[in-house]
Amino acid sequence: xxxxxxxxxxxxLGLAVAWPAFWTGVPIKVVIALLLLATGLHPxxxxxxxxxxxxxxxxxxxxxxxxxRTVFLERLHLQPPALIGLTLWWQATLFxxxxxxxxYLIESQAVAGAKAVVGRILxxxxxxxxxxxxxxxxxxxxxxxxxxxxxxxxxxxxxFGFGRIVGRQVATARPAAEPYQALVRQWDLLRVPADQPLVxxxxxxxxxxxxxxxxxxxxxxxxxxxELYEKPQEKVGPPLKPAExxxxxxxxxxxxxxxxxxxxxKAKKDVKNKGKNKGTGKGAxxxxxxxxxxxxxxxxxxxxxxxxx
Amino acid sequence: xxxxxxxxxxxxxxxxxxxxLKTLQAKMLNEPVPGGSRWAYVFGSCLLFIFIMQAxxxxxxxxxxxxxxxxxxxxxxxxIHEVDYGWFLLSYHFWGSSAMVVMVFAxxxxxxxxGAYKKPREMVWLVGLALFGLVMAFGFTxxxxxxxxxxxxxxxxxxxxxxxxxxxxxxxxxxxxGGPTPGQMTLSRFFVIHVMILPAALMGLxxxxxxxxxxxxxxxxxxxxxEELKAKTDYFFPRQVWKDVxxxxxxxxxxxxxxxxxxxxxxxEATPDPGDYHPEPEWYFLFLFQMLRLKIFSGELGQFLAxxxxxxxxxxxxxxxxxxxxxxxxxxxxRPIALVGWIVVMAGxxxxxxxxxxxxxxxx
Amino acid sequence: MQxxxxxxxxxxxxxxxxxxxxxxxxxxxxxxxIVVGRNGAGVPERQIPASTIQAVTDDTVELRAPSxxxxxxxxxxxxEYVTIHEVEIAHLEDHxxxxxxxxxxPLPELERNVxxxxxxxxxxxxxxxxxxxxxxxxxxxxxxxxxYAPFDNRWLKIGNVNRIKADDVGVQFKFKKTVKxxxxxxxxxxxxxxxxxxxxxxxxxxxGSKDMEFRxxxxxxxxxxxxxxxxxxxSGKCPHLGCGYKWRNVPKLGRxxxxxxCHLSIYDPSGKVLDGPAPRPLDPVPIRVxxxxxxxxxxxxxxxxxxxxxxxx
Numbered sequence: 001x002x003x004x005x006x007x008x009x010x011x012x013l014g015l016a017v018a019w020p021a022f023w024t025g026v027p028i029k030v031v032i033a034l035l036l037l038a039t040g041l042h043p044x045x046x047x048x049x050x051x052x053x054x055x056x057x058x059x060x061x062x063x064x065x066x067x068x069r070t071v072f073l074e075r076l077h078l079q080p081p082a083l084i085g086l087t088l089w090w091q092a093t094l095f096x097x098x099x100x101x102x103x104y105l106i107e108s109q110a111v112a113g114a115k116a117v118v119g120r121i122l123x124x125x126x127x128x129x130x131x132x133x134x135x136x137x138x139x140x141x142x143x144x145x146x147x148x149x150x151x152x153x154x155x156x157x158x159x160f161g162f163g164r165i166v167g168r169q170v171a172t173a174r175p176a177a178e179p180y181q182a183l184v185r186q187w188d189l190l191r192v193p194a195d196q197p198l199v200x201x202x203x204x205x206x207x208x209x210x211x212x213x214x215x216x217x218x219x220x221x222x223x224x225x226x227e228l229y230e231k232p233q234e235k236v237g238p239p240l241k242p243a244e245x246x247x248x249x250x251x252x253x254x255x256x257x258x259x260x261x262x263x264x265x266k267a268k269k270d271v272k273n274k275g276k277n278k279g280t281g282k283g284a285x286x287x288x289x290x291x292x293x294x295x296x297x298x299x300x301x302x303x304x305x306x307x308x309x
Numbered sequence: 310x311x312x313x314x315x316x317x318x319x320x321x322x323x324x325x326x327x328x329x330l331k332t333l334q335a336k337m338l339n340e341p342v343p344g345g346s347r348w349a350y351v352f353g354s355c356l357l358f359i360f361i362m363q364a365x366x367x368x369x370x371x372x373x374x375x376x377x378x379x380x381x382x383x384x385x386x387x388x389i390h391e392v393d394y395g396w397f398l399l400s401y402h403f404w405g406s407s408a409m410v411v412m413v414f415a416x417x418x419x420x421x422x423x424g425a426y427k428k429p430r431e432m433v434w435l436v437g438l439a440l441f442g443l444v445m446a447f448g449f450t451x452x453x454x455x456x457x458x459x460x461x462x463x464x465x466x467x468x469x470x471x472x473x474x475x476x477x478x479x480x481x482x483x484x485x486x487g488g489p490t491p492g493q494m495t496l497s498r499f500f501v502i503h504v505m506i507l508p509a510a511l512m513g514l515x516x517x518x519x520x521x522x523x524x525x526x527x528x529x530x531x532x533x534x535x536e537e538l539k540a541k542t543d544y545f546f547p548r549q550v551w552k553d554v555x556x557x558x559x560x561x562x563x564x565x566x567x568x569x570x571x572x573x574x575x576x577x578e579a580t581p582d583p584g585d586y587h588p589e590p591e592w593y594f595l596f597l598f599q600m601l602r603l604k605i606f607s608g609e610l611g612q613f614l615a616x617x618x619x620x621x622x623x624x625x626x627x628x629x630x631x632x633x634x635x636x637x638x639x640x641x642x643x644r645p646i647a648l649v650g651w652i653v654v655m656a657g658x659x660x661x662x663x664x665x666x667x668x669x670x671x672x673x
Numbered sequence: 674m675q676x677x678x679x680x681x682x683x684x685x686x687x688x689x690x691x692x693x694x695x696x697x698x699x700x701x702x703x704x705x706x707i708v709v710g711r712n713g714a715g716v717p718e719r720q721i722p723a724s725t726i727q728a729v730t731d732d733t734v735e736l737r738a739p740s741x742x743x744x745x746x747x748x749x750x751x752x753e754y755v756t757i758h759e760v761e762i763a764h765l766e767d768h769x770x771x772x773x774x775x776x777x778x779p780l781p782e783l784e785r786n787v788x789x790x791x792x793x794x795x796x797x798x799x800x801x802x803x804x805x806x807x808x809x810x811x812x813x814x815x816x817x818x819x820x821y822a823p824f825d826n827r828w829l830k831i832g833n834v835n836r837i838k839a840d841d842v843g844v845q846f847k848f849k850k851t852v853k854x855x856x857x858x859x860x861x862x863x864x865x866x867x868x869x870x871x872x873x874x875x876x877x878x879x880x881g882s883k884d885m886e887f888r889x890x891x892x893x894x895x896x897x898x899x900x901x902x903x904x905x906x907x908s909g910k911c912p913h914l915g916c917g918y919k920w921r922n923v924p925k926l927g928r929x930x931x932x933x934x935c936h937l938s939i940y941d942p943s944g945k946v947l948d949g950p951a952p953r954p955l956d957p958v959p960i961r962v963x964x965x966x967x968x969x970x971x972x973x974x975x976x977x978x979x980x981x982x983x984x985x986x
Contacts, residue, residue, distance in 0.1 A: 221390055341761075490985065
């Protein structure tokens with residue numbers, strides 16, 4: 001791998017540039033996706049997706065530039081052509097527009113076809129009596145391997161195509177005359193930003209923003225409460241109004257007093273009547289004194305003492 | 310020096326005079342990584358990070374969780390529904406355990422593929438395998454603690470499988486269950502194992518693992534001439550540490566997102582009769598679970614073979630690996646048996662895991 | 674032999690200076706260069722690769738080159754190097770023998786007696802073991818206390834035979850069993866058994882030729898189910914993995930059977946396994962029927978998943 005440019009196959013070249021470029025871009029895109037989520041947009045559907053794809057363009061150009069320059073210096077000992085990131089990006093985009101739909105079609109057809117074939121194989125008399133776990137395992141292995149092989153071939157095909165795109169840049173590049181150590185230093189320093197305070201500020205600012213949004217939007221209790229879980233209900237009693245309560249109490253006490261007075265008066269009268277009746281010899285009338293009057297007199301002192309429940 | 314040393318510098322000099330801080334710092338941080346720092350080397354540090362996060366969230370959970378059969382479920386539900394952000398911390402702890410298993414597989418695979426188990430790193434590898442066992446034990450014991458149907462039955466089935474071990478199986482199962490049947494004693498034992506015994510063991514072994522690793526030195530890439538390796542060498546700090554920290558941040562974000570999107574939801578409280586519920590272990594044991602369903606492993610001996618004997622035999626093979634494979638070649642593309650073996654094992658685990666998930670629909 | 678610091682350096686023609694520093698390769702851990710310092714102010718140190726060294730003795734390093742070629746070697750740049758105390762390179766000191774002599778500290782007088790040392794070493798080991806030893810037995814017993822609890826042989830009333838209307842039909846009897854586990858408060862556990870009024874044919878299949886004996890943990894018989902009693906009670910737990918099973922009418926089979934929903938084990942009325950992963954037939958439990966028809970059982974539990982019946986509760 002430390003050999004000359006012509007020794008590196010297209011697939012290897014494609015992998016050497018695409019793999020690091022992908023992983024370089026992903027963390028930044030994830031942060032953008034999270035920021036989008038915080039604003040309420042879903043990054044996997046329009047219009048959030050459009051936003052994400054648009055912002056991905058400069059990120060991809062930068063990432064492709066960084067990875068390709070590293071490969072050129074480190075592995076190929078060549079000087080990377082100017083604007084290599086941009087060139088690779090637009091050429092790869094064209095390539096993707098052609099290749100990816102076709103690849104998707106092939107793979108989905110292959111998976112469906114493999115599943116159908118395998119399903120039919122397992123219908124054979126010989127295999128019909130297989131128990132369920134074994135069937136599942138065999139089916140999965142059979143169509144899974146077929147689908148995986150085709151996927152691998154398609155992936156290699158993409159790498160080959162992309163590798164050819166990179167190869168065209170390689171063909172036009174001048175050899176780098178410096179010794180190996182100098183080349184290593186060159187690509188290593190590509191990773192140190194020119195404006196360090198700016199980069200650090202942007203990183204910390206977006207991080208802090210995300211954290212604050214996180215604190216603001218995170219629900220305090222679980223967003224999926226258990227259907228059987230009962231939150232203890234706090235029963236709120238009726239509000240206590242002291243002035244009203246006192247007035248009510250006074251009224252009730254006054255009523256009770258008058259009721260008691262009426263009863264006493266009645267009792268005195270009945271005693272007098274009783275004496276008279278006894279004297280006349282008439283049968284004692286059933287004493288009505290014992291029967292309480294219905295209505296206001298029914299109120300018991302207990303009620304007066306409890307204005308609130 | 311023109312100006313007086315600042316307060317910080319004075320403190321530093323004070324400690325350095327007594328402890329040799331400058332030298333210590335240099336020794337700890339200026340470890341040259343041959344061939345340069347690599348993203349492929351971050352998995353070990355990520356594991357350490359995840360463990361620390363698990364310890365922190367676990368300790369926080371213990372502020373409210375009660376390990377008693379009549380309170381475990383209620384206290385867990387309380388954490389989820391009443392304690393502010395309790396649902397998030399519990400979900401973080403839950404997803405963190407899955408992340409730990411994923412990272413363990415990644416780390417072991419990286420070490421295996423880079424041939425970094427070969428001489429002189431045999432002991433690092435052996436201690437690493439013990440750590441792997443501990444991580445799986447953590448997952449198994451922690452799963453019981455919420456005491457819902459899923460927790461109770463997954464544990465019961467798991468312990469019953471261990472019971473099938475000849476001679477010592479009954480003793481081991483009774484020891485873990487704290488009796489003939491699962492109950493309060495089981496919960497107490499699993500709790501103390503999960504929060505005391507395993508963390509202590511993990512910290513000890515992890516320390517040993519790091520010490521042995523430092524003594525042997527990083528293995529570095531498996532190809533490249535001496536000149537290339539020298540030209541690209543950088544120090545552990547800051548370059549490798551930076552990569553480690555970025556990976557830790559990525560792991561942290563991923564676990565947070567998962568906790569957010571799929572928070573922990575308990576089933577009903579555990580009952581002695583599973584009823585309609587179909588017991589299932591955590592996803593990283595599903596492949597074993599599916600193997601146990603195969604007809605060839607039916608019967609007590611079969612269950613023992615698939616559940617205990619074969620997995621442990623495989624671990625023993627891994628342990629013997631540095632002593633069987635004495636070829637100093639570390640380039641994976643020149644070790645066909647190793648490469649094919651790794652692919653076969655990973656593919657097998659993947660197929661069995663996915664089969665177990667598909668099989669759910671066929672359980673009447 | 675490795676060149677020593679402070680050794681004299683000789684070219685082919687004459688002595689040129691001394692070894693002021695030694696440079697080691699971090700990967701191979703071998704001496705890669707020596708730095709030669711020469712007398713005279715302002716004369717820069719030169720860095721000489723190890724391949725130029727012809728011979729090494731304790732105090733001299735002889736170079737292949739003549740002194741006239743010395744200035745062709747690069748000047749030593751101190752800022753391109755760090756001392757071995759400022760980096761962590763494993764096992765580096767093991768490979769280095771560049772000091773011209775040893776640095777020693779005295780061995781204490783008392784430690785020079787080997788017999789004394791071995792005695793105290795062994796005594797330390799013995800006392801350490803004796804500290805640990807007393808704990809072994811109590812700790813084992815402590816941990817094992819709940820593992821082998823004695824069986825619960827209480828008779829529990831579960832219902833009356835008047836619920837059973839026909840022969841060879843499974844009737845579920847649900848009951849509550851009061852259980853006290855260790856320190857936990859007494860709890861009522863929901864349990865169930867399936868009771869059959871067995872016809873003579875089924876009875877024959879269940880019992881075979883002899884009565885069914887139930888033993889406690891010492892091996893003594895606590896109860897015998899007599900063959901002539903037509904009532905059979907099966908433990909409510911499926912012998913496969915302990916799920917609760919059901920009694921079902923299966924039109925396809927044209928009969929009624931016991932069916933476990935967990936893994937589809939199927940049993941006929943005599944408990945025999947018709948299909949599924951069950952390792953043994955349904956477990957009958959001790960049953961006694963009073964004259965007034967009240968059914969009592971002992972709630973015996975057996976280990977699930979084994980071919981041989983092993984009682985656990």
